[in-house]
Amino acid sequence: MSDGSGVSGVSRRTAGAPAFEPYGVWTDLVGQDHISTDLVQAALGNGMTHAWLLTGPPGSGRSTAARAFAAALQCTTANEPGCGHCLGCRTVLDGVHPDVLQLATDQLSIGVADTRDLVRRSSMTPSSGRWQVLLIEDADRLTEAAGNVLLKAVEEPSSRTVWILCAPGRDDMLPTIRSRCRHLLLRTPPSTAVAEILVRRDGVDPIRAREAARAAQGHIGRAKRLATDDEARAKRSEVLALPSSLTDMGSALSAAQKLVDATISEAKRAAEERNVTETADLRLAMGYQEGSRKAVPGAAGALKDLETRQKKRATRMQRDALDLALVDLAAFYRDVLAVQLGAIGGAGGDVTEPIHDDQYAAVRKIAAAGTPEATLRRIEAVLECRKAVERSVAPLLAVEAMAVRLR
Amino acid sequence: MKFRVERDVLSEAVAWTARSLPSRPAAPVLAGLVFEAVESEGGEGDNGSVTLSGFDYEVSSRAQIGADVTEPGRILIHGKLLADIAKSLPNRPVEFSTEGSKVLVSCGSSRFTLQTLPVEDYPALPTMPTATGAVTASGLASAVSQVAIAAGRDDTIPMLTGIRVEIEGEKITLVATDRFRLAVRELQWKPEQQDMSATSLIPSKVLSDTAKALTGGDWVTLALSGGDAGEGLIGFQSGDGASSGAKGSRRMTSRLLSGEFVKYRSLFPSEYNITATVETAPFLEAAKRVSLVADRTSPIKLAFTQGEVTLEAGAGDEAQASEAMDAVLDGEDISVSFNPSFLLDGLQVIDTQYAQLSFTVASKPAVLMGRPALDAPPQEEFRYLMMPLRVPGQSAG
Numbered sequence: 001m002s003d004g005s006g007v008s009g010v011s012r013r014t015a016g017a018p019a020f021e022p023y024g025v026w027t028d029l030v031g032q033d034h035i036s037t038d039l040v041q042a043a044l045g046n047g048m049t050h051a052w053l054l055t056g057p058p059g060s061g062r063s064t065a066a067r068a069f070a071a072a073l074q075c076t077t078a079n080e081p082g083c084g085h086c087l088g089c090r091t092v093l094d095g096v097h098p099d100v101l102q103l104a105t106d107q108l109s110i111g112v113a114d115t116r117d118l119v120r121r122s123s124m125t126p127s128s129g130r131w132q133v134l135l136i137e138d139a140d141r142l143t144e145a146a147g148n149v150l151l152k153a154v155e156e157p158s159s160r161t162v163w164i165l166c167a168p169g170r171d172d173m174l175p176t177i178r179s180r181c182r183h184l185l186l187r188t189p190p191s192t193a194v195a196e197i198l199v200r201r202d203g204v205d206p207i208r209a210r211e212a213a214r215a216a217q218g219h220i221g222r223a224k225r226l227a228t229d230d231e232a233r234a235k236r237s238e239v240l241a242l243p244s245s246l247t248d249m250g251s252a253l254s255a256a257q258k259l260v261d262a263t264i265s266e267a268k269r270a271a272e273e274r275n276v277t278e279t280a281d282l283r284l285a286m287g288y289q290e291g292s293r294k295a296v297p298g299a300a301g302a303l304k305d306l307e308t309r310q311k312k313r314a315t316r317m318q319r320d321a322l323d324l325a326l327v328d329l330a331a332f333y334r335d336v337l338a339v340q341l342g343a344i345g346g347a348g349g350d351v352t353e354p355i356h357d358d359q360y361a362a363v364r365k366i367a368a369a370g371t372p373e374a375t376l377r378r379i380e381a382v383l384e385c386r387k388a389v390e391r392s393v394a395p396l397l398a399v400e401a402m403a404v405r406l407r
Numbered sequence: 408m409k410f411r412v413e414r415d416v417l418s419e420a421v422a423w424t425a426r427s428l429p430s431r432p433a434a435p436v437l438a439g440l441v442f443e444a445v446e447s448e449g450g451e452g453d454n455g456s457v458t459l460s461g462f463d464y465e466v467s468s469r470a471q472i473g474a475d476v477t478e479p480g481r482i483l484i485h486g487k488l489l490a491d492i493a494k495s496l497p498n499r500p501v502e503f504s505t506e507g508s509k510v511l512v513s514c515g516s517s518r519f520t521l522q523t524l525p526v527e528d529y530p531a532l533p534t535m536p537t538a539t540g541a542v543t544a545s546g547l548a549s550a551v552s553q554v555a556i557a558a559g560r561d562d563t564i565p566m567l568t569g570i571r572v573e574i575e576g577e578k579i580t581l582v583a584t585d586r587f588r589l590a591v592r593e594l595q596w597k598p599e600q601q602d603m604s605a606t607s608l609i610p611s612k613v614l615s616d617t618a619k620a621l622t623g624g625d626w627v628t629l630a631l632s633g634g635d636a637g638e639g640l641i642g643f644q645s646g647d648g649a650s651s652g653a654k655g656s657r658r659m660t661s662r663l664l665s666g667e668f669v670k671y672r673s674l675f676p677s678e679y680n681i682t683a684t685v686e687t688a689p690f691l692e693a694a695k696r697v698s699l700v701a702d703r704t705s706p707i708k709l710a711f712t713q714g715e716v717t718l719e720a721g722a723g724d725e726a727q728a729s730e731a732m733d734a735v736l737d738g739e740d741i742s743v744s745f746n747p748s749f750l751l752d753g754l755q756v757i758d759t760q761y762a763q764l765s766f767t768v769a770s771k772p773a774v775l776m777g778r779p780a781l782d783a784p785p786q787e788e789f790r791y792l793m794m795p796l797r798v799p800g801q802s803a804g
């Protein structure tokens with residue numbers, strides 16, 4: 001799924017982009033001023049079209065951009081689409097606006113049944129807003145059959161219907177669908193921009209924010225977690241301790257076990273936090289009152305269904321967490337390579353900055369003990385492990401195979 | 408907020424509005440009914456009123472009831488939960504009063520404290536378009552039930568899941584089709600403007616539910632805003648506000664379906680060569696029995712000869728069930744096969760003693776109409792067109 005938050009920590013900046021002063025819903029979109037500018041213009045009627053495809057690496061803010069755009073389309077404040085404070089904007093962000101339908105999935109694929117419902121709704125007139133917005137967060141997970149059901153609706157949209165599809169890359173979408181969409185590409189946000197929002201929005205100390213932003217390699221959600229959650233930081237340190245603990249076969253296997261345990265427990269914790277809010281919301285929606293077991297008919301069934309969904313999601317979140325850990329690990333070896341090649345700490349001064357600032361001592365030690373060729377082979381081993389995990393190979397097996405090759 | 412209301416008035420209004428709430432709300436506020444209490448405007452017998460409103464994706468509903476309002480306000484209460492509670496209350500006046508984020512509902516010796524939901528996070532509900540005319544509640548309900556049978560169920564062709572409403576002066580025409588059959592019903596109404604002309608496409612399920620839900624009053628006001636110019640909504644109202652007594656008024660709005668409707672008028676033959684008339688109820692019963700024996704998808708064949716019709720189910724010559732009864736045939740003998748459930752659907756909504764089937768040739772669509780008596784002409788206000796099935800081995804026409 002993650003197609004390359006990559007191992008490059010080099011921040012890119014646009015030259016000569018029109019100045020955009022973020023406001024309202026756009027302030028949560030980090031380092032994507034080019035996207036915000038286009039979407040604001042579209043909401044104002046310049047370059048508006050019926051189908052949009054937003055792509056970008058995981059954590060870059062595709063869904064944030066999609067929701068901001070949906071809010072802008074329902075915003076009731078004149079000349080400031082996406083003001084963030086009108087009832088239109090607020091109810092879109094809360095997911096309760098009658099003219100915005102958001103389909104987010106925890107499952108691996110979006111099937112025909114869900115899509116049929118969307119198609120039906122897309123053929124209706126808006127109830128109060130200007131546009132009827134249909135937002136699919138993980139459009140890359142549409143099955144081929146589902147994509148075909150969707151195709152006609154995207155091809156011949158009703159006059160006031162807008163589709164917003166999000167996917168990691170353009171190639172993840174059926175060609176027939178993507179050719180109907182206006183495509184906007186989000187980039188990996190520069191770590192300075194990520195650090196800025198952590199300071200401004202979450203009140204994180206600037207130094208810690210910078211460290212977290214760089215370590216998260218452009219993944220905004222991950223950066224926030226690293227900056228605000230000590231346990232998440234500790235788990236990351238455990239993961240990054242792996243390269244230094246590999247001496248023989250036995251140590252490699254136990255390091256693998258440790259890495260898997262650390263990521264799984266971290267994923268479980270994250271999942272539980274989400275489950276708690278979700279369950280509380282559902283209880284409220286189904287009419288449960290404090291200290292009472294009374295609720296509306298069907299409440300128990302709804303809770304049970306939610307539990308099933310949460311369990312399925314937990315598995316998925318564990319794989320995602322493992323993938324993030326592997327990206328961290330690859331970045332570690334990228335730092336090692338940079339030291340070996342003299343790009344960091346070399347005679348000619350630093351050409352680049354280490355991604356894992358706090359691991360610099362360990363990085364130098366491993367760099368001194370090996371060759372760039374060996375480091376490249378190790379990076380290769382980590383990337384192969386990512387692929388294996390994505391192919392649903394049992395996590396421990398995949399990581400063990402990797403750890404043995406990393407010695 | 409504080410008000411007092413009759414138990415029956417409350418429980419009816421809550422039950423009615425809560426019906427349109429989602430059974431699995433995507434967020435807590437969507438489970439809510441907005442209660443808005445306003446004080447008396449000083450009119451005689453007017454102590455104030457309370458408006459209850461809620462919505463699910465396609466439909467919004469709003470009930471206004473007379474109430475004794477001592478403190479105006481606006482709160483959001485879990486609708487289905489309140490509906491449950493309201494019907495269990497003793498038959499005494501019910502009092503609502505808010506205390507912080509809770510609302511206290513008391514009635515006789517019963518007391519319930521409910522958490523309110525954050526009303527400031529509740530989305531804006533669609534506004535009712537301007538009234539365009541009125542139709543009798545029972546007339547609308549029966550007309551809708553007649554055409555709804557022909558609406559499509561395939562969500563991937565949303566246009567066919569709707570009922571088209573055409574307004575031309577004092578006539579409303581309702582049309583639905585799933586491409587295999589088509590139902591058209593005309594009825595009279597009282598438009599606000601004599602020369603008015605409008606069309607819209609309403610989700611069939613919504614229109615059926617709404618027409619049934621509004622049979623409480625004598626008249627239903629329709630409010631239509633065009634899909635292109637206006638909001639693209641249809642509104643329904645029964646009763647005329649708080650002044651019509653404690654029971655008050657009911658309103659619903661529905662989204663419309665967009666898309667070009669089938670050009671249906673040309674599907675009806677301009678003249679018929681053959682008509683066959685049967686007594687509706689016995690014919691329907693016979694058709695049910697015959698099609699029961701055969702499997703659901705095999706055609707039912709109607710063979711009309713002078714004075715008689717034979718109903719047969721099963722393909723070709725190997726009929727699995729057959730039954731004969733009286734029929735009045737005007738024209739040559741004819742045999743036509745239909746999808747049995749389409750035929751049954753049509754017969755079920757004919758409310759006259761006789762039913763007439765009109766044909767040009769066996770391979771062309773047939774039209775079903777009601778006929779009050781053998782010596783009376785068929786009623787053309789409802790016409791149900793069915794495509795005949797082509798049966799292997801049976802010569803067409």
Ligand SMILES: [Zn+2]
Nearest residue numbers: 075083086089
């Ligand atoms: Zn706004």
